[in-house]
Amino acid sequence: DSVLIEVPPGGYKAVISYNRRSPADVFYRRGWLRVSDFFPSEETHPSLIWFGCAINADPTHALARAAKAEAELREAMYKWNPKYNSVVAAEASALEALRLQPKLWRAHVVLGAVHCCRYEWEEAGKSFDAAIAIAPENTRNHSWYSGFLLAVGKEQEALRLAHSRVADQPDDLSAQLALALFLYVLRQFEEA
Numbered sequence: 001d002s003v004l005i006e007v008p009p010g011g012y013k014a015v016i017s018y019n020r021r022s023p024a025d026v027f028y029r030r031g032w033l034r035v036s037d038f039f040p041s042e043e044t045h046p047s048l049i050w051f052g053c054a055i056n057a058d059p060t061h062a063l064a065r066a067a068k069a070e071a072e073l074r075e076a077m078y079k080w081n082p083k084y085n086s087v088v089a090a091e092a093s094a095l096e097a098l099r100l101q102p103k104l105w106r107a108h109v110v111l112g113a114v115h116c117c118r119y120e121w122e123e124a125g126k127s128f129d130a131a132i133a134i135a136p137e138n139t140r141n142h143s144w145y146s147g148f149l150l151a152v153g154k155e156q157e158a159l160r161l162a163h164s165r166v167a168d169q170p171d172d173l174s175a176q177l178a179l180a181l182f183l184y185v186l187r188q189f190e191e192a
Contacts, residue, residue, distance in 0.1 A: 002058045024058035027051070031067055036174060038074045045078075047071045062101035069093035069110040076117075087117050105135035113144040121152055141165050143178040155186055 004019035019025060031050030038045060048071050054064035069090045076086035091114045097107040112127035128148055131139040139145050140161055149158035162179040169175050183192035 002061060022058065024054045024061045024064065027054035027057060028061060028064045028067065031064070031071070035067070035071055035074070038078050041079060045071060045075055048075065060100055062097045062104055065093050065097035065100065066104045066107040066110065069097060069107060073110055073113055087114055090114055103134050105131040105138055108134065109139055109142050109144055112148060116148055116151060124148055143174065146178065146182065150182055150185060158182055159186070
């Protein structure tokens with residue numbers, strides 16, 4: 001089954017979670033293992049294939065839909081396909097994830113980034129605010145939120161978050177690259 005309901009020994013409150021042994025969740029976790037290795041390519045990124053498998057195994061797996069939305073938006077950054085609009089696909093996946101589970105911070109972050117792609121700053125702010133209300137730390141640690149802050153003129157806050165992410169995760173290449181990019185955009189070339 002996709003959902004696991006457990007009552008811990010000596011407890012009375014049920015703990016509900018995705019069943020990590022369900023096929024959908026196995027595919028979902030395999031997709032996450034590949035998300036960080038995006039690179040320019042003509043091929044469909046493997047994470048999208050795994051997230052698609054998770055959704056095929058369980059069409060109600062909201063986390064897989066939110067993850068697919070994030071991967072689709074990353075795909076838009078690494079390849080251009082005139083027959084497939086990854087930004088539109090990311091938006092559709094995020095909206096479907098939120099329809100299934102309205103409190104998915106990642107889906108709100110993706111929608112915020114989609115609005116940024118369209119220069120819809122007020123809508124982007126609302127989406128990021130919704131994500132912060134659900135999961136403040138996760139949202140603030142996401143580079144797309146920092147990018148939004150940078151785009152709307154909140155450079156110091158964006159840099160503070162980017163520096164903090166690098167300090168918390170010194171081995172995270174994407175955190176290092178995001179910080180370097182922000183410094184470069186702010187014309188702090190030597191530090192970048």
